[in-house]
Amino acid sequence: MPEKNAQENCYVHGYSDRECERLADQAQTLTHLLHDDTHYPAGSLVLEAGCGIGAQTIILARNSPDAHITSIDISEDSLRRAEEKVRMEGITNVTFRQGDIFALPFETGSFDHIFVCFVLEHLTEPRRALEELRPLLKEGGTLTVIEGDHGSTFFHPENADARQAVGCLVVLQKKMGGNALIGRQLYPLVASAGYSDVRVSPRMVYVDSSRPGLVEGFTKLTFTTMVEGVTEEVQKQGLMTRDAWERGIAALNRCAEPDGVFCYTFFKATARK
Amino acid sequence: MPEKNAQENCYVHGYSDRECERLADQAQTLTHLLHDDTHYPAGSLVLEAGCGIGAQTIILARNSPDAHITSIDISEDSLRRAEEKVRMEGITNVTFRQGDIFALPFETGSFDHIFVCFVLEHLTEPRRALEELRPLLKEGGTLTVIEGDHGSTFFHPENADARQAVGCLVVLQKKMGGNALIGRQLYPLVASAGYSDVRVSPRMVYVDSSRPGLVEGFTKLTFTTMVEGVTEEVQKQGLMTRDAWERGIAALNRCAEPDGVFCYTFFKATARK
Numbered sequence: 001m002p003e004k005n006a007q008e009n010c011y012v013h014g015y016s017d018r019e020c021e022r023l024a025d026q027a028q029t030l031t032h033l034l035h036d037d038t039h040y041p042a043g044s045l046v047l048e049a050g051c052g053i054g055a056q057t058i059i060l061a062r063n064s065p066d067a068h069i070t071s072i073d074i075s076e077d078s079l080r081r082a083e084e085k086v087r088m089e090g091i092t093n094v095t096f097r098q099g100d101i102f103a104l105p106f107e108t109g110s111f112d113h114i115f116v117c118f119v120l121e122h123l124t125e126p127r128r129a130l131e132e133l134r135p136l137l138k139e140g141g142t143l144t145v146i147e148g149d150h151g152s153t154f155f156h157p158e159n160a161d162a163r164q165a166v167g168c169l170v171v172l173q174k175k176m177g178g179n180a181l182i183g184r185q186l187y188p189l190v191a192s193a194g195y196s197d198v199r200v201s202p203r204m205v206y207v208d209s210s211r212p213g214l215v216e217g218f219t220k221l222t223f224t225t226m227v228e229g230v231t232e233e234v235q236k237q238g239l240m241t242r243d244a245w246e247r248g249i250a251a252l253n254r255c256a257e258p259d260g261v262f263c264y265t266f267f268k269a270t271a272r273k
Numbered sequence: 274m275p276e277k278n279a280q281e282n283c284y285v286h287g288y289s290d291r292e293c294e295r296l297a298d299q300a301q302t303l304t305h306l307l308h309d310d311t312h313y314p315a316g317s318l319v320l321e322a323g324c325g326i327g328a329q330t331i332i333l334a335r336n337s338p339d340a341h342i343t344s345i346d347i348s349e350d351s352l353r354r355a356e357e358k359v360r361m362e363g364i365t366n367v368t369f370r371q372g373d374i375f376a377l378p379f380e381t382g383s384f385d386h387i388f389v390c391f392v393l394e395h396l397t398e399p400r401r402a403l404e405e406l407r408p409l410l411k412e413g414g415t416l417t418v419i420e421g422d423h424g425s426t427f428f429h430p431e432n433a434d435a436r437q438a439v440g441c442l443v444v445l446q447k448k449m450g451g452n453a454l455i456g457r458q459l460y461p462l463v464a465s466a467g468y469s470d471v472r473v474s475p476r477m478v479y480v481d482s483s484r485p486g487l488v489e490g491f492t493k494l495t496f497t498t499m500v501e502g503v504t505e506e507v508q509k510q511g512l513m514t515r516d517a518w519e520r521g522i523a524a525l526n527r528c529a530e531p532d533g534v535f536c537y538t539f540f541k542a543t544a545r546k
Contacts, residue, residue: 151427152536156457158424184429187481188532202479202536208460210471259461263425263475263538 030218033203034117034146034266035059042066044112049101049133050074050119054082056146060115061091070111072099101129109138117146120189124177130193137273143195145269149183152204152265153223155255161240162255165227165248168239172230175237183267195271207255207262219262224252303491306476307390307419307539308332315339317385322374322406323347323392327355329419333388334364343384345372374402382411390419393462397450403466410546416468418542422456425477425538426496428528434513435528438500438521441512445503448510456540468544480528480535492535497525 051071120126324344
């Protein structure tokens with residue numbers, strides 16, 4: 001299954017334990033901001049396309065406890081972790097299934113709703129993925145997509161090395177066929193994939209020292225940790241000197257000081273078949 | 274009054290008729306996003322520090338029709354325009370007075386609330402301005418500050434010339450002693466000026482083609498028009514070549530096409546004396 005392996009290798013953040021922790025921290029901090037307006041009715045059939053290690057799955061399942069959620073991912077390893085997480089949380093309304101988003105083993109019109117979170121950024125053909133998903137929806141069914149956008153990042157104090165370090169993430173993701181600037185593009189992407197009633201709303205994570213949970217949970221543990229996660233890759237590819245990179249990381253951590261500010265925007269799209 | 278003249282010359286956008294129209298368009302489009310949570314009680318005394326040509330004054334006065342608003346500005350010319358605008362709107366709860374924000378002719382504790390909108394970005398010493406305003410508040414009185422942040426701008430399709438063009442605004446404002454990145458800094462700025470209970474919230478203007486009013490009113494008439502407004506100054510100072518500048522402007526207008534997206538963030542701070 002070459003596509004599966006390619007897909008796995010392309011997952012820019014890798015699958016280390018530290019990365020799994022990061023994803024869990026991120027999910028917790030961002031739960032309200034990203035998920036509070038997604039509730040599926042009792043009995044509805046929901047497809048989560050690309051569940052990864054289940055960070056979003058448990059939120060989805062808790063917010064719609066009487067919906068039936070089918071979560072698929074291309075990685076067997078991720079699915080095992082997701083299944084374990086869901087079992088430990090005592091969640092019983094999720095079924096896991098291995099599958100490729102471009103060749104899903106479901107009949108036309110199988111689902112009332114489809115949910116796609118932090119997946120399109122990793123795909124070479126995000127529009128085709130949305131096009132492939134559309135027939136799986138019943139008439140009038142809804143699509144929900146959530147993506148980040150690294151180019152939305154800004155902070156205080158302003159720092160050129162830190163900006164360049166964030167830019168390296170964009171470059172690396174692009175080299176692997178993904179798109180770290182996809183959040184801002186959700187409206188044209190979803191609309192051009194044939195969906196109607198497309199609505200996109202930005203969800204900015206705004207962090208200053210009056211919000212210590214976000215300083216820890218987002219500026220440091222989510223964002224700066226994610227940037228640090230590609231240190232070796234950036235060096236290997238010669239995208240920044242080691243010194244400049246370290247100054248950039250220090251500048252990002254500086255934004256977690258009492259007079260620092262950090263801003264990052266996710267985008268959430270909803271649409272109908 | 275050299276300071277007054279310096280201040281006037283430093284107003285980066287200038288005072289042309291087109292600029293006045295731009296400010297009026299901007300005010301209308303952004304009214305809800307920026308002002309809907311500012312209502313002052315009947316009988317309260319409100320200082321609007323730096324009212325300019327009154328674009329925000331009429332919104333402020335309408336949202337708090339039974340408050341007494343004193344609007345000051347350093348420019349007699351702006352005050353005349355503001356007074357005319359307020360008179361034409363039939364608004365009667367505003368008093369205008371010429372004054373320098375660094376030497377205001379008011380007693381200690383004169384006001385219940387102070388409102389400052391799109392002013393700090395133009396000042397060399399924004400923190401000192403906030404410090405000077407603080408004694409004018411009664412104990413427990415509130416401060417509200419609204420500022421934009423040009424560095425928060427991002428768009429689709431991504432374009433390097435457009436980004437550089439926006440960067441020119443930041444450079445020009447800095448050369449004139451202002452700060453076009455001040456929005457993100459409101460939290461540390463207000464807190465360090467001695468206020469308490471500082472709360473900052475971002476107000477992103479998100480524009481895609483499902484929001485045609487914003488495509489016209491913000492992407493084109495407010496933002497791109499503002500950038501175009503400094504064309505000659507950018508050329509004079511050699512910040513960009515004419516060709517690159519024109520490509521940048523074209524790329525900003527491109528974001529107003531059906532598959533374009535435009536994002537800009539204002540910040541609103543509230544605090545107590």
